[in-house]
Amino acid sequence: MTTDGRVARGDRTRAAVLHRAVALATEAGLDGLSLGQLAEALGVSKSGLFAHWRSKEELQLATIDYARQQWVERVVTPALAAPRGVRRLWALHQSRMDFYAADILPGGCFFANTQFEFNARPGPIRDRLAEGFTDWMALLERLAAEAVEQGELVPTADPRQLAYEIESLGMTAVMQVRLLSHTGYAYARRSVLARLRALCTDPSLLPEEP
Numbered sequence: 262m263t264t265d266g267r268v269a270r271g272d273r274t275r276a277a278v279l280h281r282a283v284a285l286a287t288e289a290g291l292d293g294l295s296l297g298q299l300a301e302a303l304g305v306s307k308s309g310l311f312a313h314w315r316s317k318e319e320l321q322l323a324t325i326d327y328a329r330q331q332w333v334e335r336v337v338t339p340a341l342a343a344p345r346g347v348r349r350l351w352a353l354h355q356s357r358m359d360f361y362a363a364d365i366l367p368g369g370c371f372f373a374n375t376q377f378e379f380n381a382r383p384g385p386i387r388d389r390l391a392e393g394f395t396d397w398m399a400l401l402e403r404l405a406a407e408a409v410e411q412g413e414l415v416p417t418a419d420p421r422q423l424a425y426e427i428e429s430l431g432m433t434a435v436m437q438v439r440l441l442s443h444t445g446y447a448y449a450r451r452s453v454l455a456r457l458r459a460l461c462t463d464p465s466l467l468p469e470e471p
Contacts, residue, residue: 275313277303279327282320286328287368290378291321291386318385325389328371335360337400347408347461353401354427354453355471358446361435370435372397398424414460423460427453447471 278299285302286294295317314320336356343352361370368374376394379387401424408414414423434449450471458464 274305276327278305278313279324280331282324283328283331283371284366284368286324287366287371287374291324291375292378294320294324296320321386322389325375325386325393329393332360332372332397335365345407346411347413347457347466350401350404350408350427351454351457351467353404354431355450357431358434358450361438362443362446369439370432373432373435398428401427413462413466414457415462418460423456426456 340353340356343349405420405423434445438445
């Protein structure tokens with residue numbers, strides 16, 4: 262029982278550190294993370310954190326994995342509750358915009374920031390980010406392909422092209438909002454909705470306004 266208690270406390274500490282690390286990385290970047298900084302922010306000992314991560318790179322990789330878990334929980338899982346087809350594809354974009362608009366992360370999007378930070382820096386960090394981005398684009402493409410297969414999008418719709426357009430609008434919105442205003446989310450919602458309605462064989466499946 263004592264051992265189980267220590268394991269549980271260790272898991273809670275690890276989760277708390279990674280939660281804070283994701284938030285900090287949206288402002289200072291992954292390179293700005295340090296065990297000392299996180300220990301001070303959480304009021305724990307730096308030596309205690311070394312039990313979880315032996316190097317800065319290990320911490321960075323764990324932070325990426327935690328951010329992916331957060332993304333799945335807050336963006337992907339809610340969207341998958343929508344009916345399969347064009348409504349699920351639209352729900353995924355809406356869920357993403359809702360996550361951004363809630364300002365859960367102080368610096369906007371963890372992945373937008375870190376992908377720009379490491380896109381020209383080969384190594385394990387870039388590889389892990391590229392893996393996550395590949396999986397995300399594959400999901401967008403798969404949902405678009407399902408909508409075509411179900412006859413809810415016209416047969417000529419290109420799932421890969423559509424995934425690219427949706428991702429581009431989502432990325433542009435979160436980057437512009439940090440510099441300008443939250444109207445970027447509204448533009449991204451309207452643009453994706455208009456694109457899907459134009460390709461939809463039954464536009465009544467989608468709302469007229471986002």
